[in-house]
Amino acid sequence: MLKQSNITIDVHLANQDPDAVKDELRSGLLSKPRRLPTKYFYDDHGSALFEQICEVPEYYPTRTEHQLLKTVADDVVARTCAEELVELGSGAATKTRVLLDAMARTNRLRFYVPFDFSEGIVRRVAQELVEEYEGLHVHGVVGDFLAHLEHIPQGGRRLVVFLGGTIGNLGPEAAPAFLSSVAQEMDPGDFFLLGVQLITDVERLEAAYNDSAGLSAAFNKNILSVLKVVIGAEFDPDTFDHVARF
Template sequence: MNLDDGQTSTRTPAPGSLTTLLTAEDLRQSLAEDARTGLSASPKWLPPKYFYDQRGSELFEEITRLPEYYPTRTERALLTEYAREIAESSDAEVLLELGSGSSEKTRLLLDALAQAGRLTTYVPVDVSASALTQAMEALAEERPGLALHGVVADFDQHLSQLPTPGRRLIALLGSTLGNYDRPGRERFLRSVAAAMQPGEGLLLGLDLVKDTGQLVAAYDDAAGVTAEFNLNALHVLNRSLGADFDADGFRHLARWNTAEERIEMRLVAQDSARVELRELDLVIKFDEGEELLTELSCKFRRSSAASELAAAGFRDARWWTDPDEAYALVLARR
């Protein structure tokens, strides 16, 4: 997500097309509604998608290169080794990627699908028009024969409106599914299934349950990059909604929730604080030590994930994991 985007209409980079289902004003309104609801709740919360303004996106790219942060490099290694098997199993003509960002890892799938001889189109979907444009321009130079159809959209809202220019493989990588709690995952997977044609494939990247120390370290790195990334959410609120958060008055916390098998990222108020969000005509008070939940990162077990997929209407799931079983790629059919 790039909350600095000013994109409000369809435009066409050469070659390829970019369709806008989510405007900058839509995004700001969504932030306003979520901020009003989440900050007024007890306990307080914010959705993690608002981390990703330009600075947040830069920080996340830095996080993916940290020694503690294993998910990105493990997923890339799995794609390097198994993309050809995935492509052949999917029988897809179109790769549609939810939350595509820079489409960096996606190139491994595009290459494998092209080698399988069926790939015609790549459909990257992201809330950031600028990220889509940059990725599509690079891909157009690299793959002049590939049709590109980018969509500026929120996949929590626009799944049924995404294009179907052929049999699709829908990819949701980066363990993004883990940002939903169990009820949220159930709703989301059902929505994905409802938007798919019979026989189409869903490819998920899933971070698996493992040593607690390794998990916490991935979200609380020694260099403090994840802490800065977490605190950036307050800067987004300050800039977008006229808030007056003092980011120095909060500290980053990453905690493993054993019962729910998830990492919870929080911001903790160092002292009592009064925060005004002028554009919402809203005043929020924090007690000393009060926590603001900013991200869930649920971890998965094979049995429970398989059950969730089956309950949502998916079948024939195939799994690929690394030797340490730290991470998995899962391909299931609608």
């Protein structure tokens, strides 16, 4: 745990056990459709790539959700009376600032809890936000939100948010189980805000995940580089092609 003035960082990701990761990969690759655990996208390099993806013209989900949040933020804050914002899969907390701003306008903002797989980005965001919001306390949690939800710190009246359509990264069995786990960690009076991506024009959707700058390709292939190191495998990630198809 790192603790300094109004920043606390809890790290719950121990060194990865290669055998456990191999079992996890084997299970995913034997499933139909095949899948890799999406948490491994978000090492420090993957998180940085995703930040860049959010800026490319083709990637509309972030801009769309940001605009929606600007429309509803004040109403959400008024309805929830939240004084603590907990964000699962927080990343760079770019859109979250819309909610933080709305909470600050009502003088309710006290705590922000960024929960992410990337320790580097949690530390960076914590430092940025305590400088941007006077009196804000940030309690960062570095962990896997499918395994470490019980480490979310207890606090006052909380708004728990899960944005970016990240729920879509979970399978049809994992998603309901995850939501049930979130509910178990919430107290009476807490609220949950979920961002989901609707099915839209297929051409537009596929373009969002196959941008002309090649950032989505680099992001998706980065998971291979991460897993290669974690399990000590011998293969060349560059021999794989990135294909985005709905």
